[in-house]
Amino acid sequence: MAAMTIDTAAALVLVVDDSADAAESLALVLELEGFRTLTAHDGRSALDRIGQERPDAVLLDLGLPDLDGVEVGRRIRALADGDGILIVALSGHGGQDDLAATRAAGFDAHLVKPVDPGRIVALLGAPRGPAADPGTPIAATWSKTR
Template identity: 45%
Template sequence: MLVDDNVDAAMTLGLLLESGGHHVTVMHHPGEALERAAQAHYDAFLLDIGLPGMNGYELARRLRKVPGCIEATLVAITGYGQQSDQASAAYAGFDSYFVKPVDPAGLFALLDRVAAR
């Protein structure tokens, strides 16, 4: 699942991931993403940090409590690149951190490892 409130950025990244053979659910609102996560299985969640109403850190913490999501890979996809931002992401439970614009090769390599588990 990809969660980003920037519709254009989300759709572009979603299309890129699908072109690489990944099934992608794109969501724009963190609350709706939580609801969907409780209803279906996802191997990975790619979360923007600067989401409205609930930032990506809080969304990650909440996802870690959803049955079926505890073992999912959480990936921060964000424009925030400071060391303190990365530390906050690790504390919130993220497994990986990518600064926008995302390196497609690095992201595909990560998702290939997730798919191989």
């Protein structure tokens, strides 16, 4: 499989955060960078949005009120075209157990809040595909980013 990149001009990014202010703020920043965005504030509505409009990327908080973000990520990966969606954990949860859980669920990256929006934009535009070491996610984003 060849490396894939997200075309900023056409990319649709779903921002999922139970804080409406946080989701809307990040969506606005991404729109200023040329992305199209959707928002959701819980796991079930995120999965509904994905079913209605297939996003290219999902920025996913882990501490959601209904389904936790890890379960949402797992369900995205289980979709017929789920492997084609970039899934990034964007959460205040960054302990070793959290990192292991998102990695096991198939997330592409795990960023710990607060994160510079420029780092998110760079990650969305970075090529992705099979890494030389399957245990090393794209852009070495599994470490805390502050």
